[in-house]
Amino acid sequence: MLDITREEERMLSGDYGEWTARAMRLIIKLGELNAADRLVEISRVHLSGVSYKTVGDAAIELLRDMVSDGVKLKAYTTLNPAGMDFSRWKIMRVPEEFAMKQKEIVDLYQALGAKPTLTCAPYLYENKPDRGEIVAFAESSAVIYANSIIGARTNRHGSIDALAAAIAGRVPLMGLLLKENRFGNIVIDVNNEKFEQSDYGLLGLFLGDKLAPTDIPVFIFKHTPTIWDLRSLGAALAASGAIAMFHTVGITPEAKTMNEALGGGCPKEKIIVDMRDVRSVIDKYFSSIEEPDAVFIGCPHASLDEIRKIGKLLHGKRIKNNIDFWVFTSRTVFNLIRSDPIYDIIKRAGIKIFTDTCMVVTPIEEMGIRYVWTDGSKAAWYIPKFAERKIKVEVKSIKEIVNKVTE
Numbered sequence: 329m330l331d332i333t334r335e336e337e338r339m340l341s342g343d344y345g346e347w348t349a350r351a352m353r354l355i356i357k358l359g360e361l362n363a364a365d366r367l368v369e370i371s372r373v374h375l376s377g378v379s380y381k382t383v384g385d386a387a388i389e390l391l392r393d394m395v396s397d398g399v400k401l402k403a404y405t406t407l408n409p410a411g412m413d414f415s416r417w418k419i420m421r422v423p424e425e426f427a428m429k430q431k432e433i434v435d436l437y438q439a440l441g442a443k444p445t446l447t448c449a450p451y452l453y454e455n456k457p458d459r460g461e462i463v464a465f466a467e468s469s470a471v472i473y474a475n476s477i478i479g480a481r482t483n484r485h486g487s488i489d490a491l492a493a494a495i496a497g498r499v500p501l502m503g504l505l506l507k508e509n510r511f512g513n514i515v516i517d518v519n520n521e522k523f524e525q526s527d528y529g530l531l532g533l534f535l536g537d538k539l540a541p542t543d544i545p546v547f548i549f550k551h552t553p554t555i556w557d558l559r560s561l562g563a564a565l566a567a568s569g570a571i572a573m574f575h576t577v578g579i580t581p582e583a584k585t586m587n588e589a590l591g592g593g594c595p596k597e598k599i600i601v602d603m604r605d606v607r608s609v610i611d612k613y614f615s616s617i618e619e620p621d622a623v624f625i626g627c628p629h630a631s632l633d634e635i636r637k638i639g640k641l642l643h644g645k646r647i648k649n650n651i652d653f654w655v656f657t658s659r660t661v662f663n664l665i666r667s668d669p670i671y672d673i674i675k676r677a678g679i680k681i682f683t684d685t686c687m688v689v690t691p692i693e694e695m696g697i698r699y700v701w702t703d704g705s706k707a708a709w710y711i712p713k714f715a716e717r718k719i720k721v722e723v724k725s726i727k728e729i730v731n732k733v734t735e
């Protein structure tokens with residue numbers, strides 16, 4: 329039986345309203361199912377379940393009920409991408425009916441007290457936990473980034489239990505919140521010679537097939553990857569393999585040495601990977617596309633560095649007229665890039681930068697897009713699934729994409 333404090337007893341018994349009591353029941357049940365001893369207070373939550381495409385009318389009804397009952401979120405709460413850019417949804421060719429429903433969802437979340445950040449990379453600016461801080465994140469790529477690259481602690485939440493955590497301001501003390509559950513158990517030795525950033529995403533998809541969701545891989549790389557390489561790796565690992573944490577020896581906070589990453593234990597296995605294994609993913613999962621009608625960059629939402637890199641690759645060339653070249657990012661990054669000299673080059677080339685959304689959660693099948701090139705393996709993994717396989721996708725490096733779609 330899980331121990332709760334007097335204050336938590338009052339929350340559970342309805343002293344703070346029926347929705348707090350419901351949230352507490354869900355959080356306690358989750359804790360009991362995972363043998364937690366107690367709950368722990370949290371100050372930060374990141375919610376998924378924002379795009380009308382993924383949550384539908386049922387979510388609107390639930391949120392309307394909560395708002396009309398006066399629910400207010402206890403934790404500081406940010407929102408994942410919605411199904412459209414709020415100021416440029418017409419340019420994206422998002423249908424009006426979808427747009428109206430999407431606006432209502434975000435308005436309702438805001439009425440509860442959530443911040444309309446609408447990004448899957450809140451850890452860069454808007455909702456940035458410290459090392460060791462316990463949070464409740466519900467976007468899988470943000471979960472793996474927070475655990476592995478920041479060294480914050482979060483379990484992999486779903487949209488409903490993260491919402492309950494935001495209402496109650498508590499989560500069960502279990503899983504990756506506990507130091508003893510954060511040690512690596514499997515070593516991945518990667519010869520990453522000649523890897524582009526997109527290859528790290530493919531590596532994540534390749535390993536997702538081989539690892540159990542509870543595994544915590546410990547990577548050793550021949551050449552030091554960048555933070556953005558590791559972010560691509562994490563997002564893909566979390567997509568195809570439901571992995572919530574990894575270590576990279578010498579880079580990530582809890583892995584100064586192999587011994588520290590493994591907590592002094594022995595790995596159950598060592599997997600050796602090179603470019604051939606990584607490239608095998610392309611034939612296995614993706615289509616070969618002669619010429620795309622759209623290019624999507626920014627999965628996870630593009631950072632300033634990543635957008636600048638696109639600008640530098642352009643060499644003053646323009647995107648071919650028949651191709652939509654779209655970059656997805658947060659409002660914060662977009663505002664920063666607009667005051668950067670590279671923005672003019674990007675704009676003149678015909679590239680559009682959208683905020684608030686991403687290619688996976690837009691109603692893409694209704695926007696006249698059929699053939700997509702992207703450098704993001706997570707997006708490539710989900711687009712065909714979310715678009716009922718009507719859309720074909722191929723992963724390519726940003727360098728190759730820019731070379732082939734400019735003139």
Ligand code: F3S
Pocket residue numbers: 408409448469563626627628629656685686687688689704706707710
């Ligand atoms: Fe973010 Fe969408 Fe990729 S939410 S991680 S850009 S699938």
